[in-house]
Amino acid sequence: MKEFKSIFIGGRGYTVPSPTIEQTKAVIEALKCINAENIDQVPDAAEKLCKAISVAIYRNPAKAFMLRYRLKRLATLTELLEALNIVLSLIPVSEFLTTSDILDKLNKL
Known part of the structure; x- marks a missing residue:
């Protein structure tokens, strides 16, 4: 079953x-090098958040x-973090763990 949520970033709404x-x-x-505890101190955190959110919205x-590019210009870090929470809530836990395990195994090769 497809689930959709709406997010608002930089004055625009996205499904x-x-x-x-x-x-x-x-x-x-996109998020693998970001530590959630000190995300506001990472210099390129906003860029990585924009990448994660944009690939979640568009398959193209x-x-x-x-x-x-638009998100980097218009969005605040708070908006990006709220949008990321919504994006992550759409990922089923089993899918998230499976993908994470596969990436860990590939990184060890």
Whole structure:
């Protein structure tokens, strides 16, 4: 069953569909170097959050790239964190763990 949620970033609204496996993988890869405890101190954290959110909204890489550019210009860190929480809430836990395990195994090779 498809689930959709709406997010508002930089004065615009976006519909976030339930992510596919590929989108889940892309979101996790975008966030893999960010520590949640001190996210506001990481210099490129906003850029990584924009990437994770944009690939969750659009499956098309060109559209995701354009959205990432727009988000970097218009969004605040607070808006990005709220949007990321919504995006992550759409990822089923089993899918998240499976993708995370696969990425860990690939990183160990």
